[in-house]
Amino acid sequence: MKFDYEVLIxxxxxxxxxxxxxxGRMSRTALVCDDSRPRNAASSHLNNFPTRDGIHPAEWRKLVRKDLEKYNTxxxxxxxxxxxxxxxSGFIARLSSDKIFHFKKVILAYGVEDKYLQVPGYKELWGKSIFHCPYCHGFEVRGSKLGLIGNGDTLFYMLPLIYDLASDLVIFTNGKAEFKEEQRNLLERKNIRFIEDKITGFIYEGEKLKSISFENGENVERDGLYALPTFPFKLKSTIGEKLxxxxxxxxxxxxGEKGKTSVDGVYACGDNASGAHSVLLAAASGGMAGAGIVHELLSEKLSE
Known part of the structure; x- marks a missing residue:
């Protein structure tokens, strides 16, 4: 079979x-398909990336594409x-241009789709005053009045990180709290308030959160808010499932260690293959998947 590219990304x-x-560094041919739906599009900066801490996400992607220009494969x-x-022995892919190409291998790098709380203001504040990761967006709101939306055991995994950032922390369970007795005792001992009433909206000015409103009419002032994910994560594509x-x-x-999925010839990397979500870790995961496929391709070539 004749292949148009060795790898579809x-x-x-x-x-x-x-x-x-x-x-590219190993002169393998690849087609990168990008539908311009980056997860961090709402954010004005990415952090925790050596030499690029605080850069705009779009600028970071632009710089990487510039690096790739010298690799003509x-x-x-x-x-x-x-x-x-x-x-x-490979894969056939149909693109939105309606063109069809043949590939030896596939890398699934399309990430996850964040689920927004369906109340006014949440989507507008996402990535600006409402965040999912303190490593990505913690330093900028340290020492302020913070909130944490979540429930159950997952909340208590995140709690130490947000508690240390906040001058004052309130937990919002958005419904009945599902806490164990020892968890309730911890909150009481640390004087951490939790509110079980349903959230009805977010009051904000520009990109700045002012307060959170509830069904009972209460309003709670907050400067920033962290939201725990709901499982399972929704991926941006179902191509992997269909494979x-x-x-x-x-x-x-x-x-596996280098990103190989349960399907021969298919690798996955980034946010769709790990719960550790950051630009740095996604990039590392992608590098490993690329290296894994290079080794597989060249091993097959040697065996021909």
Whole structure:
């Protein structure tokens, strides 16, 4: 079979771009498909990335693409991948341009889709005053009045990080609290208030959160808010599922050390393959997946 490219990379974020860099460095051919839906589009900065701490996400992607220009085996398609199917020893993919290409391997790097609380103001404040990660957005709101939306055991995993950031912390369970006795005792001992009433909206000015309103008419002033994810995560595409890649209870693809999924020839990296979500870790994951595929491709070539 004649292949148009050795590798199809679905997703042009940190994971996909880093995978492309690894492939380009080893002169492997790859097509990066980017439908321009970056998860961090709402944020004005990305952090915790050496030499680029605080850079705008779009600028970071622009710089990586600039790095990739010297690798003439890497190409980009601005659009989405509609389908991928097994075809002989490789895969056939249909793009949103309605063109069809053949590939030896596939990298799923399309990340996850954040679920917004369906109340006024939440989506508008996402990535600005409402965050999912204190490593990404903690330093900027340290020492302020913070809130934490969540419930159950997952909340208490995040609690130490937010508690240390806040001058005053309030927990919002958005319904009946599902806390164990020892968890309730901890909150009482640390004088951490929790509110079980339903959230009805967010009051804000520009990108700045002012207060949170509830069904009972109460308003609680907050400067920033952290929201725990609801499981399982929703991925940005179902291509992996249609290829029969196995997933775990959190909605992530099950992968080996170098990103190989349960399906031969298919790798996954970035936010869709791990609960550790940051640009730095997604990029590292993408680099590993790219290296894994390079080794697989060259091992196959040697065995021909």
């Amino acid at each position: 679905i997703g042009g974020g940190p994971a996909g771009l880093s995978a492309a860099l690894a492939l 890497i190409r980009f398609f601005e659009g989405s991948v509609l389908s991928v199917e097994r075809s002989g 029969r890649c196995e997933k775990d209870q959190f909605g992530f693809y099950k992968v």
